[in-house]
Amino acid sequence: MTAATDNARPWNDCRLFILGLDGGSFDLIHPWVKEGKLPNFGRYLNESSSGELQSTLPPMTFPGWSTMMTGKNPGRHGIYDFTQRRLGTYEIDIINAADRKAKTIWRILSDAGRRVASVGVPVSFPPEPVNGVMISGFDAPVNDSRIMFPPELFEELNGAMGGYVTSADFARDIAKGRIDQSVAALLASVDRKWATAEYLLKREPWDCMMLVFGETDACIHYFWKYHDPASPHHDPVTAQKTRDPILAVYQRVDRYLGELLDHLPKDATVMLVSDHGVGGSSDKILHLNRWLEQQGLLRFRSTSLSGRLRRIQMKLLNSAKSWVRTVLPKPMIRRIRFRQKGMGMKLESHLRFSILDWKNTTVYSEETPYYPNLWINLKGRDPDGIVEPGADYERVRQSVIDLLQSWRDPDTGQPVVRKAYRREEIYQGPHLDKAPDLIIEWNLDQGYAYLSRPTTASSGRLAVERISYREMQRSNFMINRSGSHREMGIFAVKGPGVKKGHWLAGARIQDVAPTVLYLLDRPVPTDMDGSVLKDGLTEAQLAMRPVQYQEAETAPSEEAAYVYSAEENEKVSERLKSLGYME
Numbered sequence: 001m002t003a004a005t006d007n008a009r010p011w012n013d014c015r016l017f018i019l020g021l022d023g024g025s026f027d028l029i030h031p032w033v034k035e036g037k038l039p040n041f042g043r044y045l046n047e048s049s050s051g052e053l054q055s056t057l058p059p060m061t062f063p064g065w066s067t068m069m070t071g072k073n074p075g076r077h078g079i080y081d082f083t084q085r086r087l088g089t090y091e092i093d094i095i096n097a098a099d100r101k102a103k104t105i106w107r108i109l110s111d112a113g114r115r116v117a118s119v120g121v122p123v124s125f126p127p128e129p130v131n132g133v134m135i136s137g138f139d140a141p142v143n144d145s146r147i148m149f150p151p152e153l154f155e156e157l158n159g160a161m162g163g164y165v166t167s168a169d170f171a172r173d174i175a176k177g178r179i180d181q182s183v184a185a186l187l188a189s190v191d192r193k194w195a196t197a198e199y200l201l202k203r204e205p206w207d208c209m210m211l212v213f214g215e216t217d218a219c220i221h222y223f224w225k226y227h228d229p230a231s232p233h234h235d236p237v238t239a240q241k242t243r244d245p246i247l248a249v250y251q252r253v254d255r256y257l258g259e260l261l262d263h264l265p266k267d268a269t270v271m272l273v274s275d276h277g278v279g280g281s282s283d284k285i286l287h288l289n290r291w292l293e294q295q296g297l298l299r300f301r302s303t304s305l306s307g308r309l310r311r312i313q314m315k316l317l318n319s320a321k322s323w324v325r326t327v328l329p330k331p332m333i334r335r336i337r338f339r340q341k342g343m344g345m346k347l348e349s350h351l352r353f354s355i356l357d358w359k360n361t362t363v364y365s366e367e368t369p370y371y372p373n374l375w376i377n378l379k380g381r382d383p384d385g386i387v388e389p390g391a392d393y394e395r396v397r398q399s400v401i402d403l404l405q406s407w408r409d410p411d412t413g414q415p416v417v418r419k420a421y422r423r424e425e426i427y428q429g430p431h432l433d434k435a436p437d438l439i440i441e442w443n444l445d446q447g448y449a450y451l452s453r454p455t456t457a458s459s460g461r462l463a464v465e466r467i468s469y470r471e472m473q474r475s476n477f478m479i480n481r482s483g484s485h486r487e488m489g490i491f492a493v494k495g496p497g498v499k500k501g502h503w504l505a506g507a508r509i510q511d512v513a514p515t516v517l518y519l520l521d522r523p524v525p526t527d528m529d530g531s532v533l534k535d536g537l538t539e540a541q542l543a544m545r546p547v548q549y550q551e552a553e554t555a556p557s558e559e560a561a562y563v564y565s566a567e568e569n570e571k572v573s574e575r576l577k578s579l580g581y582m583e
């Protein structure tokens with residue numbers, strides 16, 4: 001008998017249950033609630049204080065969840081992206097939870113003797129030794145006992161429900177155009193995660209349990225084109241044959257939200273969060289380094305014949321990599337990768353940077369496929385830096401900000417950039433030096449988010465390139481991302497002392513951690529950037545129990561670094577590539 005069918009076992013107490021959606025939007029939920037398609041979301045929101053939750057800038061998964069779990073901005077926890085620059089080089093490393101330099105709510109609650117369970121929260125590999133259990137998120141590089149604390153839980157779940165899988169394997173089905181199979185894989189993954197949470201709820205009482213479904217994000221990236229008839233990626237033929245996959249995933253989540261509402265004790269608090277919002281992608285691709293080249297700020301080593309050959313070589317390498325991923329059987333891919341041991345990330349940064357003529361480059365971008373930002377080629381930091389720190393650095397930053405803000409989409413005449421910021425305008429803290437020098441808030445192209453790709457992957461000469469419908473429909477993960485992230489995610493909370501049916505304005509992602517601590521009778525550390533969302537609480541509650549604060553420790557304990565092996569690096573980058581987060 002599996003845990004999911006073992007209905008006879010009663011649920012234990014869980015004081016606070018946090019249901020996390022990777023990517024979530026009331027733009028989807030509210031209309032579906034009105035149409036009666038999400039009945040449990042409907043009854044939950046009626047009883048809740050809810051509102052939009054402002055994500056980090058840019059609204060990305062790793063910094064988003066890290067800020068939510070620490071109550072601190074990326075300047076204090078050090079996570080800005082899936083990868084980080086190895087300072088002093090032009091190389092990059094994939095981030096893991098040991099790179100996070102701030103305490104999570106799991107650590108704080110554990111230290112206070114609270115019993116916690118965290119299931120599937122991104123950036124929780126390696127898992128923390130908590131007072132309770134922690135199961136890593138989709139970004140874990142392995143699928144064995146190392147993804148769980150305590151490690152014995154892995155065997156226990158194998159016995160109880162046939163194992164746990166961090167992420168659905170849907171990439172191959174999508175690449176082959178097998179939409180129904182990939183949706184089924186996503187739904188099965190939601191089921192398995194739910195079964196794990198239910199098993200843990202039946203196993204023992206918890207002060208705080210959190211469960212994150214990454215499937216809501218994956219379905220946005222790949223299936224927005226079947227959901228939104230106005231999307232430039234819209235595929236009417238397949239859409240007609242396919243039930244909206246995004247609705248299917250939300251309805252599955254709705255089912256389990258209903259289980260929570262029915263089976264948790266009546267005085268349990270249930271919170272709903274997402275790390276960012278969601279929306280559609282444009283059919284236009286930005287090549288940020290090409291734009292910099294056109295402004296005279298960057299030069300490619302491509303004017304010579306060898307440079308051109310190099311570019312062709314790299315394009316071949318790019319397409320060979322995706323060909324290898326879609327065509328070859330898995331064991332063979334593993335063998336090839338084994339031979340390339342240690343090459344994974346080198347290859348990645350090589351593709352990003354090797355064609356730049358550093359002596360003639362003042363500003364450059366990593367050209368990540370989402371929210372590309374800018375680095376100044378700075379003397380003393382970058383190996384071939386040419387810009388002097390101090391006045392020169394500031395002058396270059398100001399001129400690039402001015403240029404970015406006057407950049408117009410040649411097609412619509414609209415600004416491409418909403419606003420460009422110096423990094424210190426957005427982030428504060430001891431890890432500011434890891435942030436790109438300039439952060440760009442991108443405009444939408446008539447409601448749809450621009451895609452971004454490396455200049456090396458383009459054959460044209462344009463900085464804003466429109467891709468043909470035919471090209472978009474080809475099974476190419478990078479171009480095929482018809483959905484993308486937005487700044488405004490979701491927040492809701494229901495429980496004792498919480499206002500019912502209240503719309504909450506101004507909630508920010510860093511406010512979640514202090515609010516969680518308050519709801520569990522813990523003081524809020526004074527070094528958190530967020531504050532308790534008092535607007536969601538009743539006057540009586542706040543009068544009875546005002547927010548308490550606690551002086552933060554002066555020297556936060558540093559987690560030992562966890563360095564990924566070449567093989568682990570490859571596994572994580574494959575996962576990120578399949579979601580379109582990495583080229």
Ligand SMILES: [Zn+2]
Binds near residue numbers: 023061217218221485
């Ligand atoms: Zn996403």
